[in-house]
Amino acid sequence: MKGISEGAPVGKVNLVHTISQKLGPLLGLLILFVIVSVLNPSFLEPLNILNLLRQVAINALIAFGMTFVILTGGIDLSVGAILALSSSLMAGMIVSGVDPILAILIGCVLGALMGVVNGLLITKGKMAPFIATLATMTILRGLTLVYTEGNPITGLGDHYLFQLFGRGYFLGIPVPAVTMILTFVVLYILLHKTPFGRKTYAIGGNEKAALISGIKVPNVKVMIYALSGLLSALAGAILTSRLNSAQPTAGTSYELDAIAAVVLGGTSLSGGKGRIFGTLIGALIIGTLNNGLNLLGVSSFYQMVVKGIVIIIAVLLDRKKAA
Amino acid sequence: MHISMQNIHKAFGMNQVLTGVNFELKDGEVHALMGENGAGKSTMMNILTGLHTCDHGTILIDGKETYFKNPKEAEKNGITFIHQELNIWPDMTVLENLFIGKELKNSLGLLKLKEMRALAKKQFDRLAVSIPLDKEAGSCSVGEQQMIEIAKALMTNAKVIIMDEPTAALTEREISKLFEVIAALKQDGVSIVYISHRMEEIFAICDRITVMRDGKTVDTKRIPDTNFDEVVRKMVGRELTDRFPKRQSKPGELLLQVKGLTKKGVFQDVGFSVRSGEIVGVSGLMGAGRTEIMRAIFGLETVDSGEIWLNGKKVNIQSPDQAVKLGIGFITEDRKDEGLILDFSIKENMVLPTLRSFAPKGIIKEKSEKDFVEMLIKRLTVKTESADIAVGKLSGGNQQKVVIAKWVGIGPKVLILDEPTRGVDVGAKREIYQLMNELTERGVAIIMVSSELPEILGMSDRILVVHEGKITGELAKEEATQEKIMKLATGGQ
Numbered sequence: 001m002k003g004i005s006e007g008a009p010v011g012k013v014n015l016v017h018t019i020s021q022k023l024g025p026l027l028g029l030l031i032l033f034v035i036v037s038v039l040n041p042s043f044l045e046p047l048n049i050l051n052l053l054r055q056v057a058i059n060a061l062i063a064f065g066m067t068f069v070i071l072t073g074g075i076d077l078s079v080g081a082i083l084a085l086s087s088s089l090m091a092g093m094i095v096s097g098v099d100p101i102l103a104i105l106i107g108c109v110l111g112a113l114m115g116v117v118n119g120l121l122i123t124k125g126k127m128a129p130f131i132a133t134l135a136t137m138t139i140l141r142g143l144t145l146v147y148t149e150g151n152p153i154t155g156l157g158d159h160y161l162f163q164l165f166g167r168g169y170f171l172g173i174p175v176p177a178v179t180m181i182l183t184f185v186v187l188y189i190l191l192h193k194t195p196f197g198r199k200t201y202a203i204g205g206n207e208k209a210a211l212i213s214g215i216k217v218p219n220v221k222v223m224i225y226a227l228s229g230l231l232s233a234l235a236g237a238i239l240t241s242r243l244n245s246a247q248p249t250a251g252t253s254y255e256l257d258a259i260a261a262v263v264l265g266g267t268s269l270s271g272g273k274g275r276i277f278g279t280l281i282g283a284l285i286i287g288t289l290n291n292g293l294n295l296l297g298v299s300s301f302y303q304m305v306v307k308g309i310v311i312i313i314a315v316l317l318d319r320k321k322a323a
Numbered sequence: 324m325h326i327s328m329q330n331i332h333k334a335f336g337m338n339q340v341l342t343g344v345n346f347e348l349k350d351g352e353v354h355a356l357m358g359e360n361g362a363g364k365s366t367m368m369n370i371l372t373g374l375h376t377c378d379h380g381t382i383l384i385d386g387k388e389t390y391f392k393n394p395k396e397a398e399k400n401g402i403t404f405i406h407q408e409l410n411i412w413p414d415m416t417v418l419e420n421l422f423i424g425k426e427l428k429n430s431l432g433l434l435k436l437k438e439m440r441a442l443a444k445k446q447f448d449r450l451a452v453s454i455p456l457d458k459e460a461g462s463c464s465v466g467e468q469q470m471i472e473i474a475k476a477l478m479t480n481a482k483v484i485i486m487d488e489p490t491a492a493l494t495e496r497e498i499s500k501l502f503e504v505i506a507a508l509k510q511d512g513v514s515i516v517y518i519s520h521r522m523e524e525i526f527a528i529c530d531r532i533t534v535m536r537d538g539k540t541v542d543t544k545r546i547p548d549t550n551f552d553e554v555v556r557k558m559v560g561r562e563l564t565d566r567f568p569k570r571q572s573k574p575g576e577l578l579l580q581v582k583g584l585t586k587k588g589v590f591q592d593v594g595f596s597v598r599s600g601e602i603v604g605v606s607g608l609m610g611a612g613r614t615e616i617m618r619a620i621f622g623l624e625t626v627d628s629g630e631i632w633l634n635g636k637k638v639n640i641q642s643p644d645q646a647v648k649l650g651i652g653f654i655t656e657d658r659k660d661e662g663l664i665l666d667f668s669i670k671e672n673m674v675l676p677t678l679r680s681f682a683p684k685g686i687i688k689e690k691s692e693k694d695f696v697e698m699l700i701k702r703l704t705v706k707t708e709s710a711d712i713a714v715g716k717l718s719g720g721n722q723q724k725v726v727i728a729k730w731v732g733i734g735p736k737v738l739i740l741d742e743p744t745r746g747v748d749v750g751a752k753r754e755i756y757q758l759m760n761e762l763t764e765r766g767v768a769i770i771m772v773s774s775e776l777p778e779i780l781g782m783s784d785r786i787l788v789v790h791e792g793k794i795t796g797e798l799a800k801e802e803a804t805q806e807k808i809m810k811l812a813t814g815g816q
Contacts, residue, residue: 015642042471193686195678202675205664212661213675213729214647 073271113231168240204271413461466497572729604783720751
């Protein structure tokens, strides 16, 4: 009965594993906080922390959507391009006199529709998510340049609510950070407390079994890519408001930052395993690195090197835990 | 080559699979290995060929303790295992398949095609088969593919060939060809381990038989010294009658009707009906199209023509979710690949088809979900400490119960079970049969696809036999015998 005697330690290892999996990314963030603030105490100043939260918001929003996508075992490379095109369209609408808040809403719907296209290519077209979103990324980038003729769109006026969206404060907290936190709460409930969330995990865990259990796998996937598009457009709205303009090349390589945040948060790229809380932490880690390295006067060239190394270390540590 | 396995033990996690196996194989003998599914036959052979290591026990080869590290090493030393699922690369030619991983190369690293062809030809001549070497292996018949595997084994100078259910998918003519080849190999001093469920074959070609039950070898006998009845008794460990719980069938109104279901090249003009409270057994050889028919009914495969009627109404099932909504449940033959999400807990697996009912306002009510799952666990006697354990950690029988519970949970009208007791231990089997009886008593219609004839005969009220995509016969419980079913299943040749 060798099997049974092995049972007990396995359970203990699992407990340790679960704890470290849940707290691993958080622990990493805390360590990073300590290191940066020791090297430069001004990092901890409230103004800087608030700044950090605002900087993180855009990447976090995109990464939230990416978390759903990656949980199903997919990937969405088009998020940065969706951000750019929807941002340009919003700016274009505002310049041509559409109410800015309405423009944001329409922009978000358009972003969601771009996500629907991704979802249909993947489900109906049976394309690999990597290929499908690589193609739409290229197309949307092209369309953005066509629409803007390669120039920034400026002259968005000074609509108060619109400016508040990217630059304002609510109870002393930057509005983008508030948006990020509210979105997080909604998505947390969606992922962990609703049938939709359960189905998301089920598809990533075993797509065939999910299908045979009567889950409308294609529908769920389309909705998830739509969600990813919607959140990218929302991030685009924040960026547009903050810059008070739309840049045709905005959001370049944002998909990589989002994927990095998801991975740093402990979500498995093969799907089925991960948490959206981890993604929030992952985004904060990346934000802290950016912010901290800036404060320490590290050149942006080296910053890229450091970010890459941090990702490698995080994944290696995760592997070790799993082993 | 002389092989002796002594007192072999093996556990997979909590699941003790082998508990004291003894097996001896002599030079140039054909040795049958019999036992129910899950008795440990394949595990034992996988330990011999180094795929698994035994927890304890001794393996002597020609008197020397030998433990192979992997099947490749076993092959190098003359022991080849030909699995039931043949190891064929369908898109490569017969020649490429024969030499896969063992290609002959010249000093530049280029293939020596001429020599390879000559060698392949020689092996095929020895087996007296003529398969074109440039044919795509995937377009060969199963019998031909098997010959490719045997030729492959002979090219590595195999002294021992283990064959797992070699005749399961062969036609009558291919079977007699295989027997000729086995006889010829024996003449050459090659030993064969012949794993099969087919008593007639074993008594026709084997020299000795070893019977396994519940992870133990029960007995080894010379074929002339034993008979069918004795072997069956040893295999089941008790009389056949009490393997299956008594069932009282009271078929009710017509529930499911399938009319003229056709998918070109897979199945043709399939028509049958199932009444409420009835178990219809579907028998046939591997690859006859049984599973494909069931998948089509459940909306997993498209059909070219045909109709499905449920409760007297024509239904159009395009995808599984529609089937589930109509009250059809499908327990697939491959529970790890299609039945379960192994990383998910018992609870999460069990509620998959019914998720929405726990979230009337969008948020899953954990309390009612938990109560529901507890009820199912009790009802199906799933052995577990908690509903939150990942199903991947359960034994085969308990995993199968979770799959069945999932479908019992939808309150099904029709339940399709494809190989419901594959890889399930004897005790859990009986519990599954009992549950099938309970369900039919409540009016559920059950379609049971099974390759195990005793199961078909023991549980079905009516038996359909499928041969090459067609229903070749329907037998009432009273008139059905193994012989009649086999005859229909092989096309009555």
